[in-house]
Amino acid sequence: MFIKIKSLGLSFIAVLLFATYSVAQDEGEKLFKVKCATCHQVFKDGTGPKLYKVRQKWEENGAKEGSIYQWVNNFENAAASDPYAAEVVNWSATSMSKFPDLTKEQIDAIFDWIDSQEQKTESSATANDQGGDANVIKKEKSTLWVWAIIALILLTLTIIISSVRKQFKAAAASLSNEEYEKLSFNEELRRWAWENRKKVVVGAVLFVMALVVILFLGLYQIGVVEGYQPSQPIEFPHSVHAGTNGIDCKYCHNSVEKSKTAGLPTINVCMNCHKQISGSTPEQEKKIAKIYEAAGFDPAGGGKYTGEQKPIVWNKVHVLPDHVYFNHSQHVVAGGVDCKQCHGDMTKMKETAKVQTVEELNAVEGNIKLTKRTLTMGWCIECHNEKEVSSGPLNSKKNGYYDELHKRLIEHDKGLYEKYLEDGKVTVRELGGWECAKCHY
Ligand code: HEC
Ligand code: HEC
Ligand code: HEC
Ligand code: HEC
Ligand code: HEC
Ligand code: HEC
Incomplete structure (x- = not known):
């Protein structure tokens, strides 16, 4: 039996390793799609050369050790110190972007993910190489490995249970038939557990550990989209509008205080100003000309609408899965959470x-x-655990929202209310912000 426990332990370690490995691979895929896929494909040359087995290629061509990592950080530095890298620079007239923040581990994760791709058919390979649907593809994959782990755990459980039955059968042989008949399955199990309590404890601890790992790596990491920045039909800079020109967020995201979604502006909103403002540099003019094209506007000679519109669609940046409910007005108005908290300083x-x-x-x-x-x-539940509901700006405006909330709590269950206030604050969690059904359909 001891050997069994050991092999059990081993399989849990395998689960752990598998999980970490998947996360690393996942990171590589994410980084590739966000940072590299605009220019590189796995199996085909594009703006940049194909990257399949590129580390091997550099090694075989006598590149200096480590120079490929330097290349990704800053190709000019690499070209200055490694003759092979200097050759690669001539591949095309376009130069590669610099990624000074990527660590060696992250770059390896990217290459590991690339090298793990299989060239099945021409069409599936290219479908995989398109950066555009990165999110969708990724989500499916990450859910898959969570299921794989769950399946592994179930399998291990089945093995434990069947070994329990076998062990008991052996033990039962030493009991009289009559005694044996009297035992229900429950008693059977309890008796076995008591006799093997040390092993049961070890098994239970391992099981709980594995569960925690799944929760932690799985639910906390699934579908990580940090850094996701899709290309947009018009290169719209928030700094010029919300920053330099101080335009209020609500001017363009006009439903953010009223409804679930913040909303994205239509081209008419842009035209309110850009009918007059066509840009002061050639670069600005080029960008703003796209607004005119979309609106069907001819700025020449005072400007007139031609009627030939080419509607544009902004690509969504922040995307939650369909099964999650998120409400802007609840956070911005009731919760008093600033846009900056979740979207950074857009100005x-x-x-x-x-x-x-x-x-x-x-x-x-x-x-x-x-x-x-x-x-x-x-991320959602960590904030719900930290954030007090009593500190929103609405409270300071004394409009009674929070007073009402506190009053209702007192009336509902005074004891519970006092317990909430023990640490001096009522958090979102204490009001139900950790209930699955609040966020999941
Ligand atoms: C703006 C386009 C662009 C982006 C984004 C880009 N690259 Fe490149 N990359 C190139 C070009 C172009 C070359 C070929 C060298 C040249 O012509 O300057 C290249 C070359 C390379 C090479 C050498 C290929 C070979 O066959 O020897 C590697 C490795 C590489 N890139 C990795 C990356 C990684 C990793 C990322 C993402 C973190 C990335 N690149 C992002 C354009 C890009
Ligand atoms: C003049 C109009 C305008 C103003 C003012 C403006 N935005 Fe935007 N915002 C846009 C447009 C257009 C997009 C879509 C293009 C993009 O994603 O960059 C956008 C996109 C966004 C997105 C990403 C949406 C997504 O798809 O997930 C966020 C977040 C955002 N804005 C926040 C803000 C905040 C916060 C402010 C105020 C500080 C603000 N915006 C002010 C026009 C505006
Ligand atoms: C508590 C975090 C949080 C705060 C605060 C917040 N947002 Fe968002 N925002 C999100 C999330 C999450 C999404 C993605 C929603 C989805 O996919 O359903 C999002 C999406 C958006 C979008 C894309 C369009 C949409 O409605 O899905 C815009 C634009 C936006 N936010 C603007 C704002 C502005 C402007 C503010 C401040 C007035 C703000 N947000 C405050 C979390 C937040
Ligand atoms: C309230 C007025 C206003 C609105 C609404 C507005 N803009 Fe602008 N926009 C400006 C001003 C002012 C400038 C700066 C022009 C300059 O520097 O000459 C500008 C500049 C720009 C530029 C050039 C930025 C650069 O420097 O690269 C782009 C692109 C642009 N706007 C796109 C948009 C789009 C797209 C919308 C609609 C979603 C929009 N604007 C809505 C006032 C506005
Ligand atoms: C920066 C902090 C913060 C983040 C991040 C955040 N929330 Fe919240 N959330 C709040 C606050 C504050 C409230 C309380 C609003 C109120 O007083 O009604 C709240 C309330 C809620 C409620 C209503 C809870 C109830 O008891 O009625 C839901 C649902 C919710 N959030 C969903 C989400 C989801 C989904 C995400 C992640 C995508 C998220 N929140 C991220 C701060 C946050
Ligand atoms: C405060 C909001 C919030 C609460 C409370 C919450 N969730 Fe989630 N949950 C989310 C968000 C947001 C995601 C999507 C994460 C992503 O895409 O990376 C998610 C994803 C998941 C997933 C992964 C599904 C997938 O996309 O593959 C599962 C399973 C899940 N939640 C179960 C639960 C359970 C069980 C509870 C209750 C114990 C719970 N959630 C409570 C916000 C919440």
């Missing part, structure tokens, strides 16, 4: 919007510091 955003990483969000002044990845379930 400084020079590029199009992206999902800010937890590190970027923590660096914004006044934000509650969180540790879980942005937009994961862990």
